[in-house]
Amino acid sequence: MPATPQRRAAAVAVVLLAVPALLPLASAAAAWLAPAGEVWQHQLAHVLPRVGLNTALLLGLVAIVTAVLGTGLAWLVAGHEFPGRGVFAWALLLPLAVPGYVLAVVFAGALDFAGPLQSWLRETLHPGLRLPPIRSLGGAALVLSLCLYPYVYLLARVAFETAGARTLEAAQTLGLDRHAAFRHALLPMARPAVAAGVGLVCMETLADFGVVAALNVDTFTTAIYRAWYGMFSLAAALQMAALLALLALAGVWLERRLRGDRSFAGQRPSGALQRQQLTGGRAMAATLAAAGVLAVAFVLPMGQLLAWAVRHAAADLDVRYWAFAARSVALAGSGALVVVAAALLHGYALRAERRGWVRGLGRIATVGYAIPGTVLAVGLFAPVAALDNFLQARFDAALGSSAPQLFLQGTLLTMFVAYLARFLAVGTGPVESGLERIHRNLDEAATLLGAGSLARLRRLHLPLLRGSLLAAAVLVFVDLMKELPITLMTRPFGFETLAVRVFEMAAEGEWERAALPSVLIVAAGVLPVILLARRVTHVA
Amino acid sequence: MIRNVFPGALAAIALAAGSLLPLATEAETLVVYSARNEQLIKPVFDAYTRATGTEVKFATGDAAVLIERLAAEGRNSPADLLMTVDAGELWNAAERGLLRPIDSQVLARNIPAHLRDPGRRWFGLSLRARTIFFNPQRVDPAQLSTYEALAGPAWRGRLCLRTSKKVYNQSLVAMMLAEHGEPKTEQIVRGWVANLATDPFANDTALLEAIAAGQCDVGIVNTYYFGRIVREKRDFPVRPFWANQGAGGTHVNISGAGVTRHSRNAAAATRFLEWLSSGEAQAHFAAVNMEYPVNPAAAVDPLVASWGQFERSPLNVAEAGRLQPAAVRLMDRAGYR
Numbered sequence: 001m002p003a004t005p006q007r008r009a010a011a012v013a014v015v016l017l018a019v020p021a022l023l024p025l026a027s028a029a030a031a032w033l034a035p036a037g038e039v040w041q042h043q044l045a046h047v048l049p050r051v052g053l054n055t056a057l058l059l060g061l062v063a064i065v066t067a068v069l070g071t072g073l074a075w076l077v078a079g080h081e082f083p084g085r086g087v088f089a090w091a092l093l094l095p096l097a098v099p100g101y102v103l104a105v106v107f108a109g110a111l112d113f114a115g116p117l118q119s120w121l122r123e124t125l126h127p128g129l130r131l132p133p134i135r136s137l138g139g140a141a142l143v144l145s146l147c148l149y150p151y152v153y154l155l156a157r158v159a160f161e162t163a164g165a166r167t168l169e170a171a172q173t174l175g176l177d178r179h180a181a182f183r184h185a186l187l188p189m190a191r192p193a194v195a196a197g198v199g200l201v202c203m204e205t206l207a208d209f210g211v212v213a214a215l216n217v218d219t220f221t222t223a224i225y226r227a228w229y230g231m232f233s234l235a236a237a238l239q240m241a242a243l244l245a246l247l248a249l250a251g252v253w254l255e256r257r258l259r260g261d262r263s264f265a266g267q268r269p270s271g272a273l274q275r276q277q278l279t280g281g282r283a284m285a286a287t288l289a290a291a292g293v294l295a296v297a298f299v300l301p302m303g304q305l306l307a308w309a310v311r312h313a314a315a316d317l318d319v320r321y322w323a324f325a326a327r328s329v330a331l332a333g334s335g336a337l338v339v340v341a342a343a344l345l346h347g348y349a350l351r352a353e354r355r356g357w358v359r360g361l362g363r364i365a366t367v368g369y370a371i372p373g374t375v376l377a378v379g380l381f382a383p384v385a386a387l388d389n390f391l392q393a394r395f396d397a398a399l400g401s402s403a404p405q406l407f408l409q410g411t412l413l414t415m416f417v418a419y420l421a422r423f424l425a426v427g428t429g430p431v432e433s434g435l436e437r438i439h440r441n442l443d444e445a446a447t448l449l450g451a452g453s454l455a456r457l458r459r460l461h462l463p464l465l466r467g468s469l470l471a472a473a474v475l476v477f478v479d480l481m482k483e484l485p486i487t488l489m490t491r492p493f494g495f496e497t498l499a500v501r502v503f504e505m506a507a508e509g510e511w512e513r514a515a516l517p518s519v520l521i522v523a524a525g526v527l528p529v530i531l532l533a534r535r536v537t538h539v540a
Numbered sequence: 541m542i543r544n545v546f547p548g549a550l551a552a553i554a555l556a557a558g559s560l561l562p563l564a565t566e567a568e569t570l571v572v573y574s575a576r577n578e579q580l581i582k583p584v585f586d587a588y589t590r591a592t593g594t595e596v597k598f599a600t601g602d603a604a605v606l607i608e609r610l611a612a613e614g615r616n617s618p619a620d621l622l623m624t625v626d627a628g629e630l631w632n633a634a635e636r637g638l639l640r641p642i643d644s645q646v647l648a649r650n651i652p653a654h655l656r657d658p659g660r661r662w663f664g665l666s667l668r669a670r671t672i673f674f675n676p677q678r679v680d681p682a683q684l685s686t687y688e689a690l691a692g693p694a695w696r697g698r699l700c701l702r703t704s705k706k707v708y709n710q711s712l713v714a715m716m717l718a719e720h721g722e723p724k725t726e727q728i729v730r731g732w733v734a735n736l737a738t739d740p741f742a743n744d745t746a747l748l749e750a751i752a753a754g755q756c757d758v759g760i761v762n763t764y765y766f767g768r769i770v771r772e773k774r775d776f777p778v779r780p781f782w783a784n785q786g787a788g789g790t791h792v793n794i795s796g797a798g799v800t801r802h803s804r805n806a807a808a809a810t811r812f813l814e815w816l817s818s819g820e821a822q823a824h825f826a827a828v829n830m831e832y833p834v835n836p837a838a839a840v841d842p843l844v845a846s847w848g849q850f851e852r853s854p855l856n857v858a859e860a861g862r863l864q865p866a867a868v869r870l871m872d873r874a875g876y877r
Contacts, residue, residue: 039865046872112746113738114753135739216703216742218877229604230710230868232632378608385612392616407618409609410599489605493571493597496578504577504600508829509743509765 006453010353017346018365020421024379025245025364028371031238039227039236047223054137055220058212059205061141062148066201069145070152071194073290075182078160082278082286089157090533092290095297096150096475097525099482101210102502102518104143105511106301107134108214140217144205146297152197154471154532155433159193160186162437164273178276191258196429199255203248203370203425220244221372234378241375248370252363302522308515316516320496325520328497331412331487332480332524335419339476340469342420343427347435348457366425373422373485380418381489385409410492418486426479427472434468435461467535474532478525498524569595570805570812573610574623575603576795581623584825588815594808603629610638615802620809623665623797626707628714630662630796631861639798642810650817650835654856655794664794664857665816666825667832669763669850670712671790672781673748678757686784687716687791690758691731699735700747700759704871707864708744708762712791713871714863718855719788722870729874740877745769751778767830767843782850789853793860794834 076082077089095103109115111134121129132138167189171181209221220240228237278286350362368376388408395403408414438461446456462469484499491500501517574581577600585596599606603624610617610633622639624630633639639661647656647663655664672684683694690699702709716725737756741747744765751759763780770776783790797816799809815821822838830844 042869042872046869108742108746112750113755114746114749119753133739135742213705214742216705216740216877222705226705226868229602229707230705231865232604233865234604234608374602374605378605381609382612385609385614385616389614389616405618406616409613410618485605488601489609491599493599500600504579507602508577508580509745510579510768511743511745 007353010349011355011358013345013349014353014358014362014365017342017349017420017424018361020380020417021365021368021424023383024368024371024376024421025242027379027382028238028242028245028375031235032242034235039231039233040239043223043227043236043240047218047226051218051220051223054218055206057137058141058144058217058219059202061138062144062205063198063202065141065145066149066152067194067198069149069293070154070197071156071187071190073149073293074153074156074160074190075186076286076290078157078164078273079182079186079275080278080286081275082283084287084290085275088290088294090530091294091298092153093150093529093533094294094526095147096478097481097522097529098147098298098301099210099499099502099518099521100144100147100204100208101214101506102305102514102521103147103297103301104140104211104214105506105514106304107139107143109511110300110304111139135215135217137217140212140215143211143215144208146293147211148201148204149293149297151200151475152194154475155193155197155429156190158467158471159190161273163189168273193433195255195258196433199251200369200426200429202251203367206244206248206370207372209372209374224372224375228375237375238379241371241379245367245371248367249364251370252367256363302519305515305519305522308512309519312513312516316513321516321520324496324498324501324517325524327495328481328499328521329524331415331497332477332483335416335423335480336473336477338416339420339423339427340431340473342424343431343472344465344469346424346428347431350432351435366428368421369423369425371422373483374489376422377418377486377489380421381409381414384414384417410490412492415486415490418490419480419483422483422486423476423479426475430468430471430475431465434465438464470535471532474528477528481521481525568593568808569597570620570809571618572596572598572621572623572797573606573619573800574598574600575606575629576600576623576625580829583828584816584821587821587824588812592811592815594812596812603633607633607636607638610800611636617800617802619800620803620805621797621799621812622662623795625668625795626711626860627662627664627794627796627857628707628711628861628864630657630798631858631864634659634661634798635861638801640801640803640806642799642806642813644810644814646814647810647817650814650822650837652834652836654854655792655834656796657798657858658856662796662798663813663817664796664834665813665822666795666829667834667852668708668793668795669790669832669852670708670760670793671763671850672758672783673751673761673766673778674758674781675751675754675777676779677777678754681779681781684758684781684783686787687712687760688720688728688784690760691728691735695735695758697735697737698757699732700737700750700756701732701740701876702744702747702759702761703740703742704868704876706743708793709760710864710867710871711793711857711860712760714860714867715791715853715855717863717867717870718859722866726870726874729871729876733874733876748776748778752776763844763847764830767841771830771843780847782848784853785851789851792832792852792857794857795831 073092077085111117111131118131164186167185168181171185176184207221209225212219212222224237224240227233227240346362350359388406392406442460443456446460482499484503487497488500488503498517498521502514505514581598589595606622610619610622622633634657641660643660651663655667656662674681674684704710713725713729716728741750744761747759747761748766748769750756766780797813799806803809816825817835822833822835826833827841830841832840832844
């Protein structure tokens with residue numbers, strides 16, 4: 001294929017979109033140029049074998065549990081009729097709005113030896129009674145799975161509801177019963193969606209610091225922070241972060257391989273999936289299963305948070321909270337728009353330009369999601385501050401004492417660049433799978449009819465992509481509501497958000513007082529999540 | 541929906557561009573990068589503004605992050621002061637040349653020598669004591685003596701510790717390194733790990749509650765966490781014990797601050813530090829978090845005072861920073877997570 005101006009523009013777009021992620025990655029790679037020998041010897045001997053094993057176990061457990069839970073619940077809700085289904089359909093997405101670190105603290109408080117459940121069990125049943133420890137690898141896997149399964153649930157449900165009817169029909173024509181059709185036809189059909197969901201889950205798990213720190217589980221991420229905060233070696237921390245990014249890239253590559261060349265493209269939008277009516281014990285089991293997950297992942301933790309919030313609201317809740325909430329929503333909203341616009345551009349550029357290096361760069365642009373937020377923030381901050389210093393020196397030389405003071409690193413612009421570096425993956429997931437479902441023949445037909453690329457975008461693609469864009473926007477929005485390290489480091493002075501509020505309280509161990517801003521984060525995230533859930537059936 | 545997106549995106553870009561406007565640095569404004577959190581500094585900073593007219597702006601965050609921020613910003617940094625909740629972090633910032641020496645008679649007079657940098661680059665502003673807490677129903681305080689003794693066989697399965705990831709424990713072990721040297725300290729830490737009743741906790745509050753619930757009998761905790769609980773629950777069944785009395789003194793750390801190398805308002809920043817170290821401001825700064833003032837002349841919160849007088853470790857808290865990386869490595873080797 002000759003390089004048309006369009007393809008050149010596409011390549012340029014991919015390069016530009018990769019810059020935010022490349023900056024911290026370059027910082028991390030550069031750290032390898034000056035080996036932190038002493039720290040590394042120690043890490044290899046006493047730290048990495050243990051945290052490597054822990055990280056692998058955690059990743060495996062969370063991937064398996066979210067895949068099973070997410071796909072199972074998606075099939076339950078998409079393929080069956082049972083009491084409460086209409087509510088569970090959207091409510092099962094709600095855990096997305098709860099920050100993982102908050103859920104971890106609630107679980108630790110409720111389920112530890114000194115917590116209410118175990119205390120009650122010891123008093124009423126047997127003084128020697130013990131539950132499995134929540135402050136453990138298993139506990140961390142539980143908490144992470146409960147707050148991350150909705151990614152898989154959402155994407156799998158979209159797959160079942162958009163292409164499920166025809167697949168099921170075809171399988172049943174071949175004589176398979178509904179159960180066999182699910183195993184042999186629907187599940188393979190949904191595999192790319194499940195893989196995309198589990199991919200996001202794995203990247204979040206790799207980058208997670210909040211949950212594992214709250215439950216004191218040592219992982220690769222905690223080792224990164226220990227080298228930096230504890231041993232004063234940012235170099236060693238960045239080196240380990242570079243390894244983490246490589247691991248994530250390998251994961252992205254693996255996910256692509258697992259997906260194979262199965263594509264939704266060319267599949268006609270099929271009719272609504274016929275839901276099987278469950279009756280009697282099976283209906284009750286379905287309701288109980290969905291209610292159980294929802295209770296453990298959302299309702300009970302929220303109850304605890306609300307109880308704490310109410311206890312401290314009299315002292316803490318004041319007019320400033322309106323400003324905190326307004327800033328959080330404005331920041332997350334505008335951030336989501338920026339990320340989704342970038343994801344759309346990214347998707348189009350990769351659709352137009354399929355050369356190997358461009359695609360590779362396109363993938364690299366998304367691995368920021370697997371890098372611990374604070375490391376990414378510092379990795380990005382240093383080059384921006386260097387640019388600021390460079391420009392300032394030029395200004396000062398040219399204008400002397402009347403030169404304006406630049407402060408690039410403390411601006412919302414820097415914040416948004418960092419958000420792009422971190423969250424592009426969350427936007428590209430849904431956008432790409434949406435684009436994959438639009439066959440190229442459609443593009444060509446539109447071009448033949450004389451529609452330019454903008455007209456094609458507006459009149460043909462956007463209507464078809466609406467659902468995917470909405471899904472992307474909501475996922476990024478709730479992630480940004482919860483985001484802390486980047487906001488903390490790059491916010492302008494006095495710019496406080498709800499997440500920053502949680503940090504202020506939590507950093508001093510005042511968890512009960514952190515409940516109030518946490519509840520507000522969840523409340524602000526719930527509405528868009530419900531909106532998404534109601535529209536998800538239209539994601540075709 | 542998409543048609544509504546573009547005005548929103550434009551607004552976002554306008555918002556971002558608006559913040560690009562130059563940030564004026566007026567003479568009467570101080571900027572603090574603070575690892576001490578908003579609720580603990582704002583009341584005191586506001587009092588300073590009321591008293592002097594000088595506005596105090598601040599950005600909070602983890603100390604390590606704020607230090608990297610200072611380093612990356614270099615001479616264009618807007619920060620005049622760096623404030624942390626641990627001496628080790630101030631030591632690190634000073635080592636990296638991010639703080640400037642300050643000559644101040646007031647600071648030298650108000651703050652005991654072991655709670656400030658021998659190189660005059662940072663100063664303790666409140667004192668945090670980390671000592672032994674016990675369950676009086678299960679432990680006779682006569683059995684208690686030192687941190688070191690908690691490594692003995694009498695405490696097998698009875699000890700609770702917070703994670704070694706927390707800087708407070710890194711500082712405690714660093715100070716033990718300064719006192720005992722490496723082999724003996726490692727032996728003590730191994731003894732602690734062998735005595736653990738349960739995996740280390742993520743925070744001091746959960747640890748105190750575990751002692752109250754009987755999961756373990758003793759633990760090592762900063763006193764203000766205890767203060768926060770007893771302020772609400774007078775009958776909380778845990779008591780403090782002052783460790784190492786007559787044997788080197790109880791481990792203390794500081795929350796403190798230093799003036800940045802590139803501050804444009806170093807004189808004003810110094811005056812602010814002097815104000816914080818004296819009189820009512822000093823008492824207030826400690827009392828908001830039930831810590832101890834560094835200035836012996838300042839009043840102690842009545843609840844805090846009710847725990848009694850104690851002998852403090854006279855070692856300079858700078859040692860906590862110098863030996864912190866070694867302490868972390870030691871704890872890794874000893875299996876203290």
